Amino acid sequence: MSNQAITLHYDIDAVDFSAAGEASSGVKRTLNQLGVNPAVVKRIAIAMYEAEINAIIHAGGGAADVEITPERVEVKISDNGPGIPDLEKAMTAGWSTASETVRELGFGAGMGLPNMKRYTDDMKVESKVGEGTVVTLIVNINS
Amino acid sequence: MKINDILEECKLKLITGNGDREIKGFYACDLLSWAISHANEGDLWITVMNNINILAVASLVDVACIVIPEDIEIPSVLIEKAEEREVTLLSTPMQAAELIIKAHELSKNLS
Ligand SMILES: Nc1ncnc2c1ncn2[C@@H]1O[C@H](COP(=O)(O)OP(=O)(O)O)[C@@H](O)[C@H]1O
Numbered sequence: 001m002s003n004q005a006i007t008l009h010y011d012i013d014a015v016d017f018s019a020a021g022e023a024s025s026g027v028k029r030t031l032n033q034l035g036v037n038p039a040v041v042k043r044i045a046i047a048m049y050e051a052e053i054n055a056i057i058h059a060g061g062g063a064a065d066v067e068i069t070p071e072r073v074e075v076k077i078s079d080n081g082p083g084i085p086d087l088e089k090a091m092t093a094g095w096s097t098a099s100e101t102v103r104e105l106g107f108g109a110g111m112g113l114p115n116m117k118r119y120t121d122d123m124k125v126e127s128k129v130g131e132g133t134v135v136t137l138i139v140n141i142n143s
Numbered sequence: 144m145k146i147n148d149i150l151e152e153c154k155l156k157l158i159t160g161n162g163d164r165e166i167k168g169f170y171a172c173d174l175l176s177w178a179i180s181h182a183n184e185g186d187l188w189i190t191v192m193n194n195i196n197i198l199a200v201a202s203l204v205d206v207a208c209i210v211i212p213e214d215i216e217i218p219s220v221l222i223e224k225a226e227e228r229e230v231t232l233l234s235t236p237m238q239a240a241e242l243i244i245k246a247h248e249l250s251k252n253l254s
């Protein structure tokens with residue numbers, strides 16, 4: 001891998017769910033092509049998928065910005081949704097405000113944010129009620 | 144053990160893809176956030192979910208295939224997208240536990 005950073009941008013569309021996972025699948029493909037350790041790729045893909053899904057089901061869509069360097073992958077998922085009023089509660093496994101419709105699709109287990117934490121080396125959630133949410137996920141490539 | 148090795152006995156019908164891939168394990172769960180963090184690469188994943196979101200989970204985890212049990216209807220949009228994303232999709236009249244027990248028996252005869 002060259003020393004230059006690779007940056008990727010994806011729009012996360014919430015019109016239907018058919019695109020859910022497209023950004024994370026794209027990043028996974030890129031990392032595989034770069035020859036990154038599959039276990040590391042899996043961690044990034046899972047964490048990013050969860051953040052992507054959240055932007056769709058809780059915030060009406062958003063965007064993903066990814067920076068890949070030889071040392072680490074940083075994923076920023078941002079949205080202009082309703083924000084998270086109680087972050088501590090939101091981080092609790094099993095806690096979810098997902099609608100019945102969303103649950104019927106297999107989401108809303110309240111595992112998203114806990115999964116992101118579990119699979120990353122560093123995670124930051126910045127959220128303002130009425131303004132939106134930015135989730136930053138960092139995974140070290142040589143960890 | 145390959146998907147092809149259990150097709151007949153597990154009453155599996157190939158909807159998309161082929162049966163050439165090796166099955167490394169079995170996994171059954173319908174909550175996608177749970178499945179994505181607990182299923183393993185190469186698993187035969189059984190889920191009653193029949194919406195397209197299972198495809199993203201399947202390709203991110205890189206499971207061997209998805210099996211939709213109990214003759215649950217498979218919408219045509221799921222078939223289309225599975226083909227597009229090269230996910231192997233199968234259906235069976237069996238229940239999840241039934242299929243896993245049967246496949247386990249077959250694997251013993253194979254080795
Ligand atoms: N991007 C977001 N915008 C608004 N609320 C969010 C966002 N992400 C998470 N939340 C809130 O945090 C809760 C927990 O999120 P998560 O752990 O991913 O579980 P789930 O998505 O299954 O509900 C959600 O139910 C929602 O209330």
Ligand SMILES: [Mg+2]
Nearest residue numbers: 050054112113
């Ligand atoms: Mg979630």
